[in-house]
Amino acid sequence: MSLFELPILPTLGAAAAGGCASGGCASGGCGTGGCGTPSAERTSENSRREFLKTATTLTLGAMSLTLLPGVTAGDDMLPLPPPGGEGHVPAAKPMYGFLIDTTKCIGAGKCLTACRVENSVPDGQSRTWVERYVHYKDGRVEVDLVPETGYAGSGEVQPAAEDVLQAYFVPKLCNQCVDAPCNQVCPVHASIKSPEGIELVDTERCIGCGYCVQACPYGIRFMNHDTGVADKCNWCYHRVMRNEQPACVEACPTGARVFGRIDDPDSEISKRLATVPTNVLKQHLGTLPLTRYVGLTDEVT
Amino acid sequence: MTSFNDTRHLWALGACLAAVGLVGMVVRREMVPDDFGTKGPYRASALDDIAAQPSLFQADATCHACHASVEHERAGKSHETVSCAHCHGLAVDHVAMARRGAEDPTVTLPPAAEWDGDFLTKADLYISKDRATCLSCHEAVVGMPADFKKIDVALHLEEQGASEPLSRETCFECHGGHDTAP
Numbered sequence: 001m002s003l004f005e006l007p008i009l010p011t012l013g014a015a016a017a018g019g020c021a022s023g024g025c026a027s028g029g030c031g032t033g034g035c036g037t038p039s040a041e042r043t044s045e046n047s048r049r050e051f052l053k054t055a056t057t058l059t060l061g062a063m064s065l066t067l068l069p070g071v072t073a074g075d076d077m078l079p080l081p082p083p084g085g086e087g088h089v090p091a092a093k094p095m096y097g098f099l100i101d102t103t104k105c106i107g108a109g110k111c112l113t114a115c116r117v118e119n120s121v122p123d124g125q126s127r128t129w130v131e132r133y134v135h136y137k138d139g140r141v142e143v144d145l146v147p148e149t150g151y152a153g154s155g156e157v158q159p160a161a162e163d164v165l166q167a168y169f170v171p172k173l174c175n176q177c178v179d180a181p182c183n184q185v186c187p188v189h190a191s192i193k194s195p196e197g198i199e200l201v202d203t204e205r206c207i208g209c210g211y212c213v214q215a216c217p218y219g220i221r222f223m224n225h226d227t228g229v230a231d232k233c234n235w236c237y238h239r240v241m242r243n244e245q246p247a248c249v250e251a252c253p254t255g256a257r258v259f260g261r262i263d264d265p266d267s268e269i270s271k272r273l274a275t276v277p278t279n280v281l282k283q284h285l286g287t288l289p290l291t292r293y294v295g296l297t298d299e300v301t
Numbered sequence: 302m303t304s305f306n307d308t309r310h311l312w313a314l315g316a317c318l319a320a321v322g323l324v325g326m327v328v329r330r331e332m333v334p335d336d337f338g339t340k341g342p343y344r345a346s347a348l349d350d351i352a353a354q355p356s357l358f359q360a361d362a363t364c365h366a367c368h369a370s371v372e373h374e375r376a377g378k379s380h381e382t383v384s385c386a387h388c389h390g391l392a393v394d395h396v397a398m399a400r401r402g403a404e405d406p407t408v409t410l411p412p413a414a415e416w417d418g419d420f421l422t423k424a425d426l427y428i429s430k431d432r433a434t435c436l437s438c439h440e441a442v443v444g445m446p447a448d449f450k451k452i453d454v455a456l457h458l459e460e461q462g463a464s465e466p467l468s469r470e471t472c473f474e475c476h477g478g479h480d481t482a483p
Contacts, residue, residue, distance in 0.1 A: 117391060151442045202343060242352075247356075
């Protein structure tokens with residue numbers, strides 16, 4: 001009989017009794033000492049089975065404690081079916097929409113300043129930004145960011161107009177996806193899809209793990225240097241709740257940003273969306289963004 | 302037929318599991334906010350917390366409530382859609398004092414300051430006739446829509462025969478701020 005065939009309990013018991021303390025069991029000399037007699041083996045089998053039975057019962061009993069009322073999750077916390085899948089119900093019915101008209105943006109950066117001041121966003125970070133796409137006549141496409149106070153006085157070297165085929169500005173902000181990936185990955189429920197359909201950050205609950213920053217396919221979320229927790233464009237939720245326009249919309253001098261109720265057919269945005277064809281960013285991802293764009297080219301992602 | 306006698310091990314195990322379960326329940330009750338899950342899978346009062354953030358960027362309607370003449374002056378003109386804040390600052394203090402002054406006549410508003418060159422000025426009201434303010438929108442940049450009034454500054458000043466092309470307020474030789482028609 002090898003060491004591996006020996007029942008565990010008697011071996012331990014014998015070892016504890018000192019009879020096999022010097023490893024004698026393996027030498028066979030221990031066999032006559034009662035270590036591996038048939039009766040002892042049967043006893044150990046039975047007691048092990050009983051032990052497992054009792055232990056399993058106790059464990060299941062302890063686990064069933066979590067079924068007590070007050071400890072369990074409510075009906076509203078049941079996991080949703082997978083996004084986009086059959087029977088999927090959005091957490092909130094979207095009330096608001098955002099329309100960006102790239103043909104109207106002049107790249108003045110007024111929206112950027114307004115957003116930073118309104119939401120106390122630290123320098124070097126931004127909840128919204130404006131990209132400039134420059135298509136050159138030789139086929140190149142270059143993208144750069146509009147400086148916060150516009151190009152005037154920024155000292156940036158401008159492309160020569162005669163080399164440029166076309167150029168346009170594309171403001172970026174939170175898409176408020178109906179199926180928001182950033183919302184789904186939050187381990188502490190600090191990502192909130194408000195009843196109005198606006199994605200918010202509960203800065204009190206956020207632990208700053210940064211999963212949502214990586215989950216957002218649009219790069220909207222960032223870790224706020226000042227607060228150490230996640231930050232994002234929330235369409236100026238505080239203003240919207242007071243029936244005010246988001247700061248960037250208020251600041252835009254050309255009407256390139258339109259915000260309003262999409263559940264009201266008489267609102268400006270509803271009328272615009274009903275008459276002008278629009279696109280969303282990265283439609284193939286199926287995140288169902290609420291921010292829609294006029295004049296989006298394939299180069300914009 | 303023998304049976305397993307050391308039931309005290311099982312009792313000890315059971316007691317440990319029960320203790321762990323109890324501690325888990327207490328910790329969970331402490332950690333989960335009271336209003337968690339009442340509106341959705343989040344802390345319901347967070348909505349109110351976020352909505353309580355003050356609005357800093359003034360809508361033009363706030364300014365027009367007192368400055369009706371400016372609203373009239375801008376009506377139908379190209380600068381009608383330009384936010385007051387771009388040339389006059391956020392004027393948070395100014396608006397707050399004006400609201401107090403509406404009830405208490407002893408509150409007087411300080412005069413507007415000179416523009417300090419910072420677009421982020423939060424509290425002060427200023428009147429900027431600085432060309433930098435005008436050019437932050439109107440200096441011609443690749444990418445601007447064709448119908449936007451953009452200018453090549455040097456060329457424009459030369460063409461129009463500006464008397465002091467290097468002056469900060471040179472734009473105001475011909476244009477107004479509210480009604481920009483030359």
